[in-house]
Amino acid sequence: xxxxxxxxxxxxxxxxxxxxxxxxxxxxxxxxxxxxxxxxxxxxxxxxxxxxxxxxxxxxxxxxxxxxxxxxxxxxxxxxxxxxxxxxxxxxxxxxxxxxxxxxxxxxxxxxxxxxxxxxxxxxxxxxxxxxxxxxxxxxxxxxxxxxxxxxxxxxxxxxxxxxxxxxxxxxxxxxxxxxxxxxxxxxxxxxxxxxxxxxxxxxxxxxxxxxxxxxxxxxxxxxxxxxxxxxxxxxxxxxxxxxxxxxxxxxxx
Amino acid sequence: xxxxxxxxxxxxxxxxxxxxxxxxxxxxxxxxxxxxxxxxxxxxxxxxxxxxxxxxxxxxxxxxxxxxxxxxxxxxxxxxxxxxxxxxxxxxxxxxxxxxxxxxxxxxxxxxxxxxxxxxxxxxxxxxxxxxxxxxxxxxxxxxxxxxxxxxxxxxxxxxxxxxxxxxxxxxxxxxxxxxxxxxxxxxxxxxxxxxxxxxxxxxxxxxxxxxxxxxxxxxxxxxxxxxxxxxxxxxxxxxxxxxxxxxxxxxxxxxxxxxxxx
Numbered sequence: 001x002x003x004x005x006x007x008x009x010x011x012x013x014x015x016x017x018x019x020x021x022x023x024x025x026x027x028x029x030x031x032x033x034x035x036x037x038x039x040x041x042x043x044x045x046x047x048x049x050x051x052x053x054x055x056x057x058x059x060x061x062x063x064x065x066x067x068x069x070x071x072x073x074x075x076x077x078x079x080x081x082x083x084x085x086x087x088x089x090x091x092x093x094x095x096x097x098x099x100x101x102x103x104x105x106x107x108x109x110x111x112x113x114x115x116x117x118x119x120x121x122x123x124x125x126x127x128x129x130x131x132x133x134x135x136x137x138x139x140x141x142x143x144x145x146x147x148x149x150x151x152x153x154x155x156x157x158x159x160x161x162x163x164x165x166x167x168x169x170x171x172x173x174x175x176x177x178x179x180x181x182x183x184x185x186x187x188x189x190x191x192x193x194x195x196x197x198x199x200x201x202x203x204x205x206x207x208x209x210x211x212x213x214x215x216x217x218x219x220x221x222x223x224x225x226x227x228x229x230x231x232x233x234x235x236x237x238x239x240x241x242x243x244x245x246x247x248x249x250x251x252x253x254x
Numbered sequence: 255x256x257x258x259x260x261x262x263x264x265x266x267x268x269x270x271x272x273x274x275x276x277x278x279x280x281x282x283x284x285x286x287x288x289x290x291x292x293x294x295x296x297x298x299x300x301x302x303x304x305x306x307x308x309x310x311x312x313x314x315x316x317x318x319x320x321x322x323x324x325x326x327x328x329x330x331x332x333x334x335x336x337x338x339x340x341x342x343x344x345x346x347x348x349x350x351x352x353x354x355x356x357x358x359x360x361x362x363x364x365x366x367x368x369x370x371x372x373x374x375x376x377x378x379x380x381x382x383x384x385x386x387x388x389x390x391x392x393x394x395x396x397x398x399x400x401x402x403x404x405x406x407x408x409x410x411x412x413x414x415x416x417x418x419x420x421x422x423x424x425x426x427x428x429x430x431x432x433x434x435x436x437x438x439x440x441x442x443x444x445x446x447x448x449x450x451x452x453x454x455x456x457x458x459x460x461x462x463x464x465x466x467x468x469x470x471x472x473x474x475x476x477x478x479x480x481x482x483x484x485x486x487x488x489x490x491x492x493x494x495x496x497x498x499x500x501x502x503x504x505x506x507x508x509x510x511x512x513x514x515x516x517x
Contacts, residue, residue, distance in 0.1 A: 169336060251383070
């Protein structure tokens with residue numbers, strides 16, 4: 001296992017090195033690529049550090065929008081999903097709506113939301129929320145529905161209080177599926193955040209990239225894209241950590 | 255203790271159980287024996303109050319069953335314990351409602367003592383995934399024992415265990431039943447004739463399509479007889495033969511009916 005992981009790390013590093021080498025050769029040595037569209041690795045590396053403060057400022061503004069919308073999505077989708085999952089009648093009533101509404105790409109709401117809502121932050125929070133809500137909701141419902149019948153019957157025979165039943169049995173029973181939905185929701189949030197910023201923002205990571213491509217400053221565009229990649233990687237690593245902590249009961253040791 | 259009167263169940267118009275009546279006295283160990291699909295688990299679930307008969311009545315401990323019944327605790331073949339809680343927490347969750355007057359510390363001690371009783375003294379802090387199948391069933395039994403309910407229902411609890419563990423756990427259940435001195439009534443669902451012969455003070459033989467009671471047999475061997483003595487006893491062999499005969503007759507009767515229907 002450990003050997004496999006070390007092997008994987010070496011392979012990933014080699015691919016990365018080969019890519020950077022090819023990039024370096026194409027831009028700085030053979031100069032076969034347009035220097036305006038394709039800045040050299042050295043330029044990009046230098047820019048990355050000089051631009052770090054400004055990009056981080058953009059990150060703070062982006063994370064604020066995304067964090068509030070994502071948390072709002074979790075706070076609404078999980079209780080709604082648990083309620084709908086636990087009641088066959090509600091499930092039958094809601095399913096047609098969630099099928100249609102969940103299938104509409106939230107990007108199409110962006111211009112309308114910007115026109116409708118008083119500020120850009122309100123509009124983008126709404127759009128991000130609507131993108132993250134459905135995957136969390138749908139997976140919470142299916143997580144509740146697929147709790148093994150014997151577990152629910154065991155709970156019934158213990159005559160638990162209603163609140164205990166929800167907190168100690170139904171919510172943790174649906175948790176693996178909720179987390180699948182939450183990780184999808186996180187990716188959707190980030191997609192929609194950058195999409196919203198490309199369209200209407202005056203700060204943030206998406207705006208940063210869009211702004212400099214308007215000025216044909218492709219060095220900063222590339223740096224911005226790399227920075228976004230690093231942020232997403234960090235976010236999903238953080239998510240994995242939370243997930244492992246919440247599902248640690250599945251790990252069999254000894 | 256338990257009284258089933260003319261119990262019938264249909265699912266989607268198909269009769270699963272047909273007109274089953276029997277009584278279980280206090281302190282009895284009744285085995286519901288039958289092939290898969292004969293409705294024996296359905297019958298157990300109805301005694302527990304987890305589902306309702308289409309017709310007929312079921313009384314437990316002097317009241318008619320209407321929803322999950324406090325007089326019963328149940329052990330399933332799998333998923334009796336909540337996998338996201340340690341074994342100890344599983345027991346605590348059950349005991350908190352059962353003993354509202356006890357302090358948390360007393361409840362922990364109680365959970366530990368019940369785990370000790372089933373030979374799981376060291377499993378308190380372990381998650382079910384960290385235990386073997388046999389250990390998980392022991393823990394589920396400990397939880398059921400800790401509840402004050404006089405009726406213990408078991409739905410093929412050892413069906414997924416290896417033979418050695420099955421024998422060990424059969425011994426455990428038997429000891430627990432004996433040591434309760436008539437205060438615990440057990441209804442045990444199984445498809446294994448030898449398991450029924452080993453455990454039951456009485457055996458209800460169920461036939462299938464639709465499920466119905468074919469016979470109610472008294473186990474002639476005293477409950478305290480050790481396993482090897484019991485299986486060497488000619489009365490055990492005789493009873494096993496009789497049960498097999500009941501099944502043979504049932505099958506030939508049904509195939510006669512089927513050939514008649516085909517004409």
